[in-house]
Amino acid sequence: xxxxxxxxxxxxxxxxxxxxxxxxxxxxxxxxxxxxxxxxxxxxxxxxxxxxxxxxxxxxxxxxxxxxxxxxxxxxxxxxxxxxxxxxxxxxxxxxxxxxxxxxxxxxxxxxxxxxxxxxxxxxxxxxxxxxxxxxxxxxxxxxxxxxxxxxxxxxxxxxxxxxxxxxxxxxxxxxxxxxxxxxxxxxxxxxxxxxxxxxxxxxxxxxxxxxxxxxxxxxxxxxxxxxxxxxxxxxxxxxxxxxxxxxxxxxxxxxxxxxxxxxxxxxxxxxxxxxxxxxxxxxxxxxxxxxxxxxxxxxxxxxxxxxxxxxxxxxxxxxxxxxxxxxxxxxxxxxxxxxxxx
Amino acid sequence: xxxxxxxxxxxxxxxxxxxxxxxxxxxxxxxxxxxxxxxxxxxxxxxxxxxxxxxxxxxxxxxxxxxxxxxxxxxxxxxxxxxxxxxxxxxxxxxxxxxxxxxxxxxxxxxxxxxxxxxxxxxxxxxxxxxxxxxxxxxxxxxxxxxxxxxxxxxxxxxxxxxxxxxxxxxxxxxxxxxxxxxxxxxxxxxxxxxxxxxxxxxxxxxxxxxxxxxxxxxxxxxxxxxxxxxxxxxxxxxxxxxxxxxxxxxxxxxxxxxxxxxxxxxxxxxxxxxxxxxxxxxxxxxxxxxxxxxxxxxxxxxxxxxxxxxxxxxxxxxxxxxxxxxxxxxxxxxxxxxxxxx
Numbered sequence: 001x002x003x004x005x006x007x008x009x010x011x012x013x014x015x016x017x018x019x020x021x022x023x024x025x026x027x028x029x030x031x032x033x034x035x036x037x038x039x040x041x042x043x044x045x046x047x048x049x050x051x052x053x054x055x056x057x058x059x060x061x062x063x064x065x066x067x068x069x070x071x072x073x074x075x076x077x078x079x080x081x082x083x084x085x086x087x088x089x090x091x092x093x094x095x096x097x098x099x100x101x102x103x104x105x106x107x108x109x110x111x112x113x114x115x116x117x118x119x120x121x122x123x124x125x126x127x128x129x130x131x132x133x134x135x136x137x138x139x140x141x142x143x144x145x146x147x148x149x150x151x152x153x154x155x156x157x158x159x160x161x162x163x164x165x166x167x168x169x170x171x172x173x174x175x176x177x178x179x180x181x182x183x184x185x186x187x188x189x190x191x192x193x194x195x196x197x198x199x200x201x202x203x204x205x206x207x208x209x210x211x212x213x214x215x216x217x218x219x220x221x222x223x224x225x226x227x228x229x230x231x232x233x234x235x236x237x238x239x240x241x242x243x244x245x246x247x248x249x250x251x252x253x254x255x256x257x258x259x260x261x262x263x264x265x266x267x268x269x270x271x272x273x274x275x276x277x278x279x280x281x282x283x284x285x286x287x288x289x290x291x292x293x294x295x296x297x298x299x300x301x302x303x304x305x306x307x308x309x310x311x312x313x314x315x316x317x318x319x320x321x322x323x324x325x326x327x328x329x330x331x332x333x334x335x336x337x338x339x340x341x342x343x
Numbered sequence: 344x345x346x347x348x349x350x351x352x353x354x355x356x357x358x359x360x361x362x363x364x365x366x367x368x369x370x371x372x373x374x375x376x377x378x379x380x381x382x383x384x385x386x387x388x389x390x391x392x393x394x395x396x397x398x399x400x401x402x403x404x405x406x407x408x409x410x411x412x413x414x415x416x417x418x419x420x421x422x423x424x425x426x427x428x429x430x431x432x433x434x435x436x437x438x439x440x441x442x443x444x445x446x447x448x449x450x451x452x453x454x455x456x457x458x459x460x461x462x463x464x465x466x467x468x469x470x471x472x473x474x475x476x477x478x479x480x481x482x483x484x485x486x487x488x489x490x491x492x493x494x495x496x497x498x499x500x501x502x503x504x505x506x507x508x509x510x511x512x513x514x515x516x517x518x519x520x521x522x523x524x525x526x527x528x529x530x531x532x533x534x535x536x537x538x539x540x541x542x543x544x545x546x547x548x549x550x551x552x553x554x555x556x557x558x559x560x561x562x563x564x565x566x567x568x569x570x571x572x573x574x575x576x577x578x579x580x581x582x583x584x585x586x587x588x589x590x591x592x593x594x595x596x597x598x599x600x601x602x603x604x605x606x607x608x609x610x611x612x613x614x615x616x617x618x619x620x621x622x623x624x625x626x627x628x629x630x631x632x633x634x635x636x637x638x639x640x641x642x643x644x645x646x647x648x649x650x651x652x653x654x655x656x657x658x659x660x661x662x663x664x665x666x667x668x669x670x671x672x673x674x675x676x677x678x679x680x681x682x683x684x685x686x
Contacts, residue, residue: 068407075477103446106473106484106563130449134418141449142485220449 003148004125004211006204008197010113010152011042014086017148023084023109027074028052029097031061034089034115038155042088042113051077055093062092062132064140070100074108084109084147090116091123094146095138098129102144109147115155117167117194118251121174121206124149126214143219151203157195164191165287166251171202172283173230173258174209179323182209187282225327229317233257233340236302240293248293255287256343263339264331265318272321296340300333346491347468347554349547351540353456353495354385357429360491366427366452370417371395372440374404377432377458381498385431385456394420398436405435405475407483413443417451427452427490433459434466437489438481441472445487452490458498460510460537461594464517464549467492469557486562494546500538507534508630509594514545516573516601517552519622522666525552530625568670572660576600576683579645583636591636598630599686606682607674608661615664639683643676 007013018026028047030039035054039045053073055061074083087097087110094112101110114124130141156164168191175183182205193199210227217224234250234257241248259280265271293299303314313330320326331339350356361369371390373382378397382388396416398404417426430440430453437455444453457467473484499507511534518526525548536542553570560567577593577600584591602623608614636642646657656673663669674682 064411071476071483075479075482103483103485105482106471106486128449133414136418139418139448140414140446142446142487143449144485 003146004207005148005150006200006207007150007152008154008200010150010154011044014042014111014113014150017111018084021084021109021147023082024080025051025077025083027077027079027083027085029055029070029085029087029089029093029100031055031057031089031093033057034093038088038113038115041154044086044088047086055096057092059092059132062096062130064131064133066096067100067103067131070097071104074100074104079104079108081105081108084111086111086113087124087146088113088115089119090114091119094119094124095129095141096131098144098146099131099141102129102142107144112146112149114149114151116159117156117164117203118170119167120151120153120156120203121167122170122210124151125207125210127218128220145218151200151207153195153200153203156199159194161191162249162251164194165255166249169230169251169254169258169287171206173227173254174206176258176279176319176322177213177226177229177325178205178209183322187279223327225315226317226325229319229325230254230258230261232303232306232314232316233260233299233343235306236299237293239302240299244293246293252287252290255283256290259283259290259343260339261316261318263342264316264329264335265320267335267339268318268329268331269320269326271319275321290343292343296337299340300336303336346489347550348491348493349543349550350493350495351497351543353493353497354387357385357454357456357493360454361427364427364452364490366425367423368394368420368426370420370422370426370428372398372413372428372430372432372436372443374398374400374432374436376400377436380501381431381456381458384497387429387431390429398439400435402435402475405439405473407474407476409439410443410446410474413440414447417443417447422447422451424448424451427454429454429456430467430489431456431458432462433457434462437462437467438472438484439474441487441489442474442484445472445485450487455489455492457492457494459502460499460507460546461513462510463494463496463499463546464510465513465553467494468550468553470561471563488561494543494550496538496543496546502537504534505592505594507537508598509592512573512594512597512601512630514549515622515626516570516597517549519601519662519665520556520569520572520668521548521552526665530622566670568658569660569668572662572668573597573601573604575646575649575657575659576603576642576686578649579642580636582645583642587636589636595630595633598626599633602626602633602686603682604659604661606685607659607672607678608663610678610682611661611672611674612663612669614662618664633686635686639680642683643679646679 026047085101087094101108112124114120127143127145130138133139175186234253237253262276266276316329317327318329428444430437444451455467457463470486470488473481476482518529577596580596605619609619659672660670661672
């Protein structure tokens, strides 16, 4: 993906690209948050109101019903194969809009303009899109790349701190997968400077790390699994949280997951123990403290039945040191329970 | 697509492939026609009843509701990314099943076993899948190739003559796009021998022609448009037929369309007039005689607004001679009305 544009002039850059693209019609997907504020910032007034789809906020809106609403609008407004859909919002918008566009008339182009840190460094990049179905996350979806992604950290200035942390957990993960130098940068950066030119540079580095991994394995057959670091445990924690109606952000769960999976890395691959402790303390300091959502035994059971497992046992990506990882590591019950107890 | 298996032992060949493929679970999509008869012929008794999805027959079943039914079954039965869906039936089944499989967990493998001549030489080949939506054919769908296609003309022995002709029109089209020799073979073949080894050879030639075109342009950006020969007019005829509830088979419409578009080819590119008359007479002889569904003026208007047109004017693929074609030919109102009057 060479088509990620890092900019602090998103509106102007977008207009340039739209001019070059000979699109029949331009459609816009937004949520209630991005509707007014971001549309105005980007000067998107030229997109007819009838070509705009506005969705409510919240994960449960990543639904087939809302994909149908997008298809209905595209179809009724006579969108053609050279029409284009702009997805302006967080991960819900880019995931859902990317899916809907990719299935309309066997695929029209779409542009992602992520407005949260999490969607800038993760969701809008890498070609995974989809909707929740039958109570399962991303159960329906395809792989398909956006024509462009515009990343502008102007949008982040007013982002609530909890949402900033959600994206920051993925940046920390990317740094752990990359190298010592970038890890040090990330652990020293000031989140209060999120709107600065310097911070945009950090976002760019983070996106580049993900892109380098994805470009070798778009269809998630092997190496892309490294991006799952921290997520095996995170998904189990999130499953319990959803069921018990506890509010745990994705980034918090990933942060806790990274503590547990670094612990496994120490045990299995001799990841430096001092380094592990430093990262654990960094996470405990930045993120809300973990309060066990259930027994370690139940979390283990949930991991065992995760859909990403292709055989019995729990599949992890573990680290030898920052930048050096091993995919497809199967850990046993005792190892996992111990790691969970140490979050 | 090197994975099309031409066979008269479909059950045994399928079993061989399934053994080699390390699939977690096997699912089966059939319609009420293929349910008993074909499942028994293929010895598919080993597929659990709960892993089978049976759909009613008829184009209106190529719907989102039925895609949802497939997703529901896959999801509830715990299908994994290495599960596989076998689509056993006509174009409805392979189009719908291919779409559903390709969107489940961002894509599981599917195998097409087309049971009609039309789906053997056309629908099951080439990676186009989809569903009808908002009253429009294939409005929602993607490009995605089956893992295997098995073509066995045993299935065709009991096919009603009208359905045989529907597939035969596409074979004639492929022959016109290929060369004189194959065209002669097609115009001399006996449709009563449809179950013979020789006829399987003709099907193979027809599929190879389509495959050669598709492999150069899977995503339908240019050359694939040659496959649209005869279809610009056919789609207009079919649109009227649907609206007026007239029973016109796809193959009939394509046959009539080819007469009109060969006429344009004579006028525009000097396609040999004697040859044109021979093909026109051949079609008039084989297919039900064309009774105008509406005025030529209305057909022209419908073509003008066809979604495949990217600019004003009507886009045709025309022939200089068998095997030599020109895509993106725009014809004017007078030319088109004259051609339509000569069907």
